Amino acid sequence: MSKTISKQNFITHSESQMGFNILKPSPLPSTKTLLYTKPTFPKLASVLQSIPNSFTKTRFKFSSPKPTARSISAAGFAVSIYQTKRQFCGGGVIAMAAPGSVQKSEEEWRAVLSPEQFRILRQKDTEHPGTGEYDKLFEEGVYKCAGCGTPLYRSTTKFNSGCGWPAFYEGLPGAINRTPDPDGRRIEITCTACGGHLGHVFKGEGFPTPTNERHCVNSISLKFAPADSSV
Structure with a gap:
């Protein structure tokens, strides 16, 4: 007696011989937050960010790049320190000289100074009160050392003391030394x-x-540079 093959078994056998596989849909993955590495290409990043959150339930966050460390050479550091000692006055730049940066012998000072300047600047004498050219001067500018040209005082710190010599209430930072008699x-x-x-x-x-x-200063020790002058 011949065997009877049911239609259901025939279909299953045929599908197996032909290599057909019936795929069943798998459940969607969970909605847990995914770890995401920033893509290399900007276009890909924009596409991913355009996908609605309701579809993926995932938010992508891009961290800012870490700051790049910069190395400064010793020479660059020295320049930055020097620049901190540059000051502005009326739109101009006042360059501060380093302490003791101007060194001359007595003969060299005599060659560049007038006899009166040498007597006061180098021999520490005093001019007669009321005789100096800057006692009553109140123009805008900067007062410099008559010996080496270093900026010493701003005109904005000058006031009329009535003592007969130019008077200032403070000097430029680091420009003046103080020594008790x-x-x-x-x-x-x-x-x-x-x-x-x-x-x-x-x-x-x-x-x-x-x-x-x-600050009671001898006029002969100073050289005035007006604000509109490059001197």
Whole structure:
């Protein structure tokens, strides 16, 4: 007696022989947040970001690149330090000289200074009160050392003290040295760069200034540079 093959078994056998596989849909993956590495190509990143969140349930976050470390050479560091000592006055740049940067012998100073300048700047003498050309000058500008040209005072710090010499309530930062006299009654002020004698500083005299100080300076020790001048 011949075997009867059911239609269902025939279909299954035929599908197996022909290599057919019936695929069943698998459930969608969970909606957990995925770790994502920033793509190399910008276009791919824009495409991924354009996919609606309701479809993928995943948010992509791009971190900013880490800052790049920069190395500064010793020479560059020295330049940056020097630039911090440059100051502005009326739109111009005031370059500060380094302490003791101007060194000359007595003969060299005599060759570049007038006899009166040498007597006051190098021998620490004092001009007669009321005789200096800058006592009553109140123009805008900068007062420099007459010996080496280092900027010392801004005109905005000058005031009329009535003492007969130019008076300032403060000097430019780092431009002036202070040394007490041997008797302790006064404090001598000199140019930081060349050591030229400027005068003396007095405290607590009651002048209406921010520092309550009076820098009493010889006019002969100064050279005035107007604000509109490149001198």
